[in-house]
Amino acid sequence: MAENSREQIWPALDYSEWRETCVTLQLWTQIIGKIRLALGPWINHSWGVTLYVTARGLTTSLIPYGSRAFEIEFDFIRHELRIITAEGDERVIMLQPQSVANFYRQVMDNLADRNEAERNAGSDPVRSR
Numbered sequence: 001m002a003e004n005s006r007e008q009i010w011p012a013l014d015y016s017e018w019r020e021t022c023v024t025l026q027l028w029t030q031i032i033g034k035i036r037l038a039l040g041p042w043i044n045h046s047w048g049v050t051l052y053v054t055a056r057g058l059t060t061s062l063i064p065y066g067s068r069a070f071e072i073e074f075d076f077i078r079h080e081l082r083i084i085t086a087e088g089d090e091r092v093i094m095l096q097p098q099s100v101a102n103f104y105r106q107v108m109d110n111l112a113d114r115n116e117a118e119r120n121a122g123s124d125p126v127r128s129r
Helices: 003-009 015-039 044-049 100-120
Strands: 057-059 063-065 068-075 080-085 090-094
Touching (some): 015 044, 015 068, 015 100, 090 100
Antiparallel strands (some): 057 068, 068 080
């Protein structure tokens, strides 16, 4: 592949222009990684906490959650964070300028709302470890 073609496909990123976004994204991914760490099976050196690259962003892959499972996906094309259950339910949080604390609160509120809905429907309560 010619050098010009590579630069057209993968343009250079000027870190100074997106430094704040990079730092925020790192903290957001750490929040999602901690959820995976808390709920997923333990693998030596926390190797199971890895976020996997997808065609649209990053994903936790499937996380066991009581008798159910879900995944959390960063969709950088649509600027969304999706919490998707194995049953097909989906919650969406817009990825927009906001504090890390606000992002954390939105993620945790969405997970708590999901847990409360399951309890009200009479399904087994989801227990955190």
